[in-house]
Amino acid sequence: xxxxxxxxxxxxxxxxxxxxxxxxxxxxxxxxxxxxxxxxxxxxxxxxxxxxxxxxxxxxxxxxxxxxxxxxxxxxxxxxxxxxxxxxxxxxxxxxxxxxxxxxxxxxxxxxxxxxxxxxxxxxxxxxxxxxxxxxxxxxxxxxxxxxxxxxxxxxxxxxxxxxxxxxxxxxxxxxxxxxxxxxxxxxxxxxxxxxxxxxxxxxxxxxxxxxxxxxxxxxxxxxxxxxxxxxxxxxxxxxxxxxxxxxxxx
Numbered sequence: 557x558x559x560x561x562x563x564x565x566x567x568x569x570x571x572x573x574x575x576x577x578x579x580x581x582x583x584x585x586x587x588x589x590x591x592x593x594x595x596x597x598x599x600x601x602x603x604x605x606x607x608x609x610x611x612x613x614x615x616x617x618x619x620x621x622x623x624x625x626x627x628x629x630x631x632x633x634x635x636x637x638x639x640x641x642x643x644x645x646x647x648x649x650x651x652x653x654x655x656x657x658x659x660x661x662x663x664x665x666x667x668x669x670x671x672x673x674x675x676x677x678x679x680x681x682x683x684x685x686x687x688x689x690x691x692x693x694x695x696x697x698x699x700x701x702x703x704x705x706x707x708x709x710x711x712x713x714x715x716x717x718x719x720x721x722x723x724x725x726x727x728x729x730x731x732x733x734x735x736x737x738x739x740x741x742x743x744x745x746x747x748x749x750x751x752x753x754x755x756x757x758x759x760x761x762x763x764x765x766x767x768x769x770x771x772x773x774x775x776x777x778x779x780x781x782x783x784x785x786x787x788x789x790x791x792x793x794x795x796x797x798x799x800x801x802x803x804x805x806x807x
Contacts, residue, residue, distance in 0.1 A: 577798045581752075582753075588781030589604045614785065615666070618790065621794065632707055634764065658692075667696070668692045672702075673705045715741035744766070749769045749773065758778075
């Protein structure tokens with residue numbers, strides 16, 4: 557394996573040493589598809605379709621540079637409020653994406669996971685996701701975790717209900733509740749918290765995404781719309797992450 561990786565794109569260069577502090581878990585809020593399309597006088601669904609192409613590029617690049625877990629905010633519990641035509645199109649995207657990209661994911665040893673209320677998704681979406689999960693479940697490489705019909709407040713509410721039920725049936729004493737107890741009831745149980753959060757499109761907020769898990773994550777924001785987000789932008793974010801000092805409340 558090469559000692560160093562050099563990445564170049566036109567006038568901008570970002571060097572990433574394999575010895576650098578590569579984030580183990582990267583979470584991305586993929587924002588700006590609609591505005592990307594509007595800027596080009598295209599329908600919003602055109603932006604989502606272009607954004608799907610970006611997902612393919614970023615997944616491959618993340619795997620290549622050594623990221624262990626990549627969580628992508630694909631559809632939130634609030635996104636159901638969007639126009640019906642747009643929602644219907646978004647629900648078809650997982651099937652379209654996975655039908656063409658799944659062979660590459662298998663070849664590259666990527667494991668597909670999902671977090672969110674899957675049971676509320678259309679059957680064709682569930683079928684596509686379940687197929688990808690089943691066919692990649694034994695892969696031992698990067699975990700590609702889609703947040704689909706996911707909302708962090710909903711996740712934490714469900715965790716509290718589950719803990720309350722255990723207390724009620726006598727399997728858990730309230731005095732035993734620790735941070736780890738809550739983590740065990742979250743949808744990310746078994747995954748390391750994100751080291752780095754990336755949000756595109758110029759918005760600077762979390763939008764109900766992994767509120768518990770992002771407590772000590774590093775944030776990186778860019779004005780670039782998601783369809784224009786490139787491998788070089790990812791490397792820039794990773795390079796900046798490697799230069800930051802994480803003290804977790806210490807000195």
